[in-house]
Amino acid sequence: xxxxxxxxxxxxxxxxxxxxxxxxxxxxxxxxxxxxxxxxxxxxxxxxxxxxxxxxxxxxxxxxxxxxxxxxxxxxxxxxxxxxxxxxxxxxxxxxxxxxxxxxxxxxxxxxx
Amino acid sequence: xxxxxxxxxxxxxxxxxxxxxxxxxxxxxxxxxxxxxxxxxxxxxxxxxxxxxxxxxxxxxxxxxxxxxxxxxxxxxxxxxxxxxxxxxxxxxxxxxxxxxxxxxxxxxxxxx
Numbered sequence: 001x002x003x004x005x006x007x008x009x010x011x012x013x014x015x016x017x018x019x020x021x022x023x024x025x026x027x028x029x030x031x032x033x034x035x036x037x038x039x040x041x042x043x044x045x046x047x048x049x050x051x052x053x054x055x056x057x058x059x060x061x062x063x064x065x066x067x068x069x070x071x072x073x074x075x076x077x078x079x080x081x082x083x084x085x086x087x088x089x090x091x092x093x094x095x096x097x098x099x100x101x102x103x104x105x106x107x108x109x110x111x112x113x
Numbered sequence: 114x115x116x117x118x119x120x121x122x123x124x125x126x127x128x129x130x131x132x133x134x135x136x137x138x139x140x141x142x143x144x145x146x147x148x149x150x151x152x153x154x155x156x157x158x159x160x161x162x163x164x165x166x167x168x169x170x171x172x173x174x175x176x177x178x179x180x181x182x183x184x185x186x187x188x189x190x191x192x193x194x195x196x197x198x199x200x201x202x203x204x205x206x207x208x209x210x211x212x213x214x215x216x217x218x219x220x221x222x223x224x225x226x
Binding site for chain 2: 004033035040041042043044045059090092101102103104105106107
């Protein structure tokens with residue numbers, strides 16, 4: 001098993017550009033989520049999904065879109081990048097989401113100029 | 114709303130000394146509690162978790178944590194720290210019907226030789 005994979009590892013964008021951060025898992029997990037990590041802020045939940053076709057907002061959803069067409073994939077879209085979105089993004093997955101261990105990907109470091 | 118407080122931003126200990134990292138949580142029902150560790154440039158790895166039962170939980174790498182409901186705490190301990198334990202440690206609470214995992218802001222551990 002590859003676990004949770006994320007691409008790219010690093011990305012630099014200009015303000016106003018759009019991009020998609022990819023996340024995939026091969027553990028047949030139903031629950032997937034996106035977090036952003038900023039210095040001194042810990043991890044904050046952006047969006048999550050409890051299964052294919054079902055997504056919901058987390059703590060900091062503004063400026064991000066998600067969709068979940070398959071169990072394996074959960075891409076995060078930045079529609080119009082802003083410097084405030086400079087962060088490290090982590091994808092995570094778990095079997096049930098509520099009381100199960102979340103497995104984290106290696107992260108994507110995004111810089112918006 | 115659920116929340117997690119890690120009072121110590123940075124802790125320095127000598128190798129071989131004991132360690133205790135503090136975590137206080139706020140949650141309306143029985144919490145599901147987690148400790149994760151993040152090495153520099155890496156994703157998060159689960160150290161241990163508490164769902165129910167014995168309030169003293171054993172984890173990987175010689176770590177343990179004790180759930181104290183009366184104090185709303187879930188402190189992480191290790192009797193003898195190794196240089197390889199230097200990392201950032203995050204406490205998290207989850208288990209609500211909203212499927213959210215809320216993280217503390219983290220405690221950075223430095224280990225002196």
